[in-house]
Amino acid sequence: MISRELLDRRQLLKSTTGLLTGLVVAGSPLAAFAKSRAWAIDLTAFNTADAATLAIMARTLFPHDKLDDLAYAQVVQSIDSEAGKSESTLKLLTSGLRQLPRDFAKLPEADRVAALKKIESTEFFQTVRQKSVQLLYASPLAYAYFAYEGEAFSKGGYLLRGFNDLRWLPEVPADDSGPLPIST
DSSP states (O other): OHHHHHHHHHHHHHHHOEEEEEEOOTTSGGGGTSSSSEEEEEESSSOHHHHHHHHHHHHHHSOOTTSOHHHHHHHHHHHHHHHHHOHHHHHHHHHHHTTSOTTGGGSOHHHHHHHHHHTTTSHHHHHHHHHHHHHHTTSHHHHHHHTOOOOOGGGTOSTTTTTTOOOSSOOOOOOTTOSOOOOO
């Protein structure tokens, strides 16, 4: 009898908490921001499978092939933290996760996109989408990936700092025909 109670308790703990882990690729720009190559995020509201599903959902919504999984995991960590503080948010997210196919994280990208399109009008989808935008693109990991140098106001603006730093656009030959005429 006692061992069964312990097993039930263990199963309860196992199903209500999780740990999302991963590895930062050495030599990537993100390696400079990550404290170590391996990372782990403690989860309080979601189990590991639900957290992985949320991370894959965020990556499917905002796919950047070379952006490290840690950036998406930080989105999940923030969502998990918010769900741990609000019973209504936890209920919304948990019921929303149940709307996705059981093996969502293992599906090919086209199938994940199709599954997300079916639920894109739901509050769950809109909540995860909004949180992903807010958190993913405000991350120093994303800043490094996109080569964003940060705000320029405190440094005198962009005119003398970053205005002509676009190295990824092709050179356009100058047109010496003069300014365009303005017709009224």
